[in-house]
Amino acid sequence: MEHYVAPVKDAAVVVDAIRIDEKPRNLWSDAWTDLRRRPLFWISLVVVVIILLMAVWPTLFTQVPPNNDCQLANSNEGPASGHPLGFTFQGCDVWSRIVWGARTSLSVGLLATLIGSLIGLVMGALAGFYGGWLDSLLSRIGDIFFSIPYILAALVVMSVFSQYRNVFTLAFAIGGFAWASTARIVRAEVLRVRQADFVTASLALGQSRFGTLIGHVVPNAIAPLLVVTTLSLAAAIVAEATLTFLGVGLGGNVMSWGNDISQAQQSLRVAPMALIWPSIALTVTVLAFIMLGELIRDALDPRARARR
Amino acid sequence: MLGYILRRLVQVIPVFFGATLLIYAMVFAMPGDPIAALFGDKQPNPALLAQLRAQYHLDEPFFVQYFYYIKGIFQGDMGVTFSGQPVSEVLARTLPVTMRLAVMAIAIEFVLAISIGTVSALRKGGIFDNVSLVVALVFIAVPIFVLSFIAQYFLAVQWGWFKPTVGANNDWGDLWLPALVLGFSLYATSMRLMRGSMLDTLNQDWVRTAYSKGLPRRRVIPVHALRNSLIPVITNSATNFGILLVGATVTEGIFNVPGVGNTLFHATQKHEGPTIVSFVTVFVIIYVIVNLVVDLLYGLLDPRIRYAK
Numbered sequence: 031m032e033h034y035v036a037p038v039k040d041a042a043v044v045v046d047a048i049r050i051d052e053k054p055r056n057l058w059s060d061a062w063t064d065l066r067r068r069p070l071f072w073i074s075l076v077v078v079v080i081i082l083l084m085a086v087w088p089t090l091f092t093q094v095p096p097n098n099d100c101q102l103a104n105s106n107e108g109p110a111s112g113h114p115l116g117f118t119f120q121g122c123d124v125w126s127r128i129v130w131g132a133r134t135s136l137s138v139g140l141l142a143t144l145i146g147s148l149i150g151l152v153m154g155a156l157a158g159f160y161g162g163w164l165d166s167l168l169s170r171i172g173d174i175f176f177s178i179p180y181i182l183a184a185l186v187v188m189s190v191f192s193q194y195r196n197v198f199t200l201a202f203a204i205g206g207f208a209w210a211s212t213a214r215i216v217r218a219e220v221l222r223v224r225q226a227d228f229v230t231a232s233l234a235l236g237q238s239r240f241g242t243l244i245g246h247v248v249p250n251a252i253a254p255l256l257v258v259t260t261l262s263l264a265a266a267i268v269a270e271a272t273l274t275f276l277g278v279g280l281g282g283n284v285m286s287w288g289n290d291i292s293q294a295q296q297s298l299r300v301a302p303m304a305l306i307w308p309s310i311a312l313t314v315t316v317l318a319f320i321m322l323g324e325l326i327r328d329a330l331d332p333r334a335r336a337r338r
Numbered sequence: 339m340l341g342y343i344l345r346r347l348v349q350v351i352p353v354f355f356g357a358t359l360l361i362y363a364m365v366f367a368m369p370g371d372p373i374a375a376l377f378g379d380k381q382p383n384p385a386l387l388a389q390l391r392a393q394y395h396l397d398e399p400f401f402v403q404y405f406y407y408i409k410g411i412f413q414g415d416m417g418v419t420f421s422g423q424p425v426s427e428v429l430a431r432t433l434p435v436t437m438r439l440a441v442m443a444i445a446i447e448f449v450l451a452i453s454i455g456t457v458s459a460l461r462k463g464g465i466f467d468n469v470s471l472v473v474a475l476v477f478i479a480v481p482i483f484v485l486s487f488i489a490q491y492f493l494a495v496q497w498g499w500f501k502p503t504v505g506a507n508n509d510w511g512d513l514w515l516p517a518l519v520l521g522f523s524l525y526a527t528s529m530r531l532m533r534g535s536m537l538d539t540l541n542q543d544w545v546r547t548a549y550s551k552g553l554p555r556r557r558v559i560p561v562h563a564l565r566n567s568l569i570p571v572i573t574n575s576a577t578n579f580g581i582l583l584v585g586a587t588v589t590e591g592i593f594n595v596p597g598v599g600n601t602l603f604h605a606t607q608k609h610e611g612p613t614i615v616s617f618v619t620v621f622v623i624i625y626v627i628v629n630l631v632v633d634l635l636y637g638l639l640d641p642r643i644r645y646a647k
Contacts, residue, residue, distance in 0.1 A: 170353075179584055271483075272588065313481070316481070317476065
């Protein structure tokens with residue numbers, strides 16, 4: 031029987047070129063190479079940096095004091111020189127109030143996210159690492175918190191503690207109920223990391239179980255938590271504004287975008303811009319954090335990258 | 339399937355008791371004496387106070403009080419509002435309105451999510467796809483009360499397409515504006531899930547098989563691909579329902595729709611603690627039930643879920 035033999039081309043085929051001097055690639059550096067090329071990443075990063083600057087150093091953006099300079103004669107007036115966005119119903123400068131309001135929104139957002147992430151990390155890590163009855167118990171507690179929409183829960187907390195309405199109670203009310211989804215994410219990741227050889231090695235070397243959890247498992251399981259942090263931050267900022275708008279969030283004298291919007295609603299028909307400007311500030315901030323979070327999440331997930 | 343239903347039902351019991359206990363514990367922590375508050379500025383007779391306390395079981399320990407409260411819920415007695423109306427009566431009046439609004443909003447959400455998501459997936463990377471993704475991000479970022487005010491100002495006040503508020507006339511046709519606002523606030527996450535799941539489906543071997551056996555595109559896409567891509571959208575609608583309940587509170591307040599959310603909205607504005615708690619409890623119970631129903635539906639749609647342990 032005659033066999034057909036494919037002719038061998040004489041041109042040499044390089045199968046694998048190994049460049050020695052190339053830096054080793056890992057998940058984060060891959061993600062960074064991907065992010066660096068995306069204009070949306072840079073746009074949202076710039077917006078986030080500007081909002082952070084506003085919160086830390088408001089006088090960099092406006093010289094007009096947000097409260098002391100209000101004159102009722104200017105009530106709902108349009109833009110004037112030195113007051114680019116016009117005036118509120120109380121005659122305060124809209125731009126100045128937006129700049130100063132950034133601090134409140136970000137404080138509540140950051141604090142609530144910190145609280146929620148910490149509770150979620152502890153609950154998820156303990157449940158995932160120790161398993162058994164502790165896992166069942168913590169996961170059922172998580173299910174209970176998951177079954178109450180957290181804005182509604184925060185609404186009850188804030189109405190119970192209505193005498194103590196400030197940035198801290200509000201952040202605790204939001205973060206204290208928003209941790210259940212974080213705990214699920216951390217638990218899943220800890221379950222995955224627990225199988226790794228370095229965990230067995232750490233235990234075999236005599237490190238205690240708790241020491242292994244803190245020293246080796248948590249640092250290796252924290253990436254998904256960091257990724258959802260920006261998204262939680264955006265959600266917490268929305269929650270703060272919504273609760274303040276509903277009247278159980280921050281008190282009326284606190285400068286916040288939620289308060290500005292809810293006060294401007296009374297004169298919506300005659301002066302819509304006093305409502306629209308703080309709304310834009312709120313939306314752009316939330317949008318920037320969501321976009322940043324999603325771009326980082328997608329950059330870390332090769333499957334999502336393929337979907338684009 | 340029966341085993342799956344039973345398993346889910348058993349899982350829902352601790353969640354129900356845990357959630358109600360959690361909310362009840364917060365009421366218990368509420369400062370002020372509710373019985374003394376009934377008398378306003380007057381100094382009540384101590385005997386009368388004790389009698390009222392016993393009548394409302396306020397002299398019992400926490401868990402006994404909670405037991406009476408749960409017993410009341412199962413008998414349809416959910417307490418009274420701040421103005422003295424039984425919560426169950428208020429619910430009988432307001433729940434149908436909220437249901438109508440919710441059904442319209444979910445219908446709008448599904449139509450938008452499925453149609454835009456499918457077209458985006460089919461034209462992946464095109465102009466429509468990119469624009470719709472950006473628009474969806476904006477709708478995810480806009481808080482619902484901002485969206486309500488902007489819709490109210492432009493669609494109702496400026497252009498006069500709708501009435502700015504709903505009020506006593508709240509039949510299906512009158513609820514368009516709040517339903518649209520709610521639907522648009524919900525559609526974006528579902529639409530993106532639909533797009534992703536459609537893209538996954540289109541890469542499946544059986545879609546290629548359907549094409550290669552000669553089926554036209556107008557049959558492959560709606561009948562084969564669409565139906566199999568719906569599961570993430572349906573599961574997401576359960577999670578979305580929590581956003582819907584908060585959204586209903588805000589939109590019913592702003593557009594003056596006399597539903598459950600509106601009652602909660604006004605109680606919140608007036609800081610009526612006990613009323614807030616009763617209605618949040620109602621919302622949480624509805625949320626738990628809806629999640630259970632969606633989970634059961636999910637098991638019905640996808641056999642893999644039924645048999646998974």
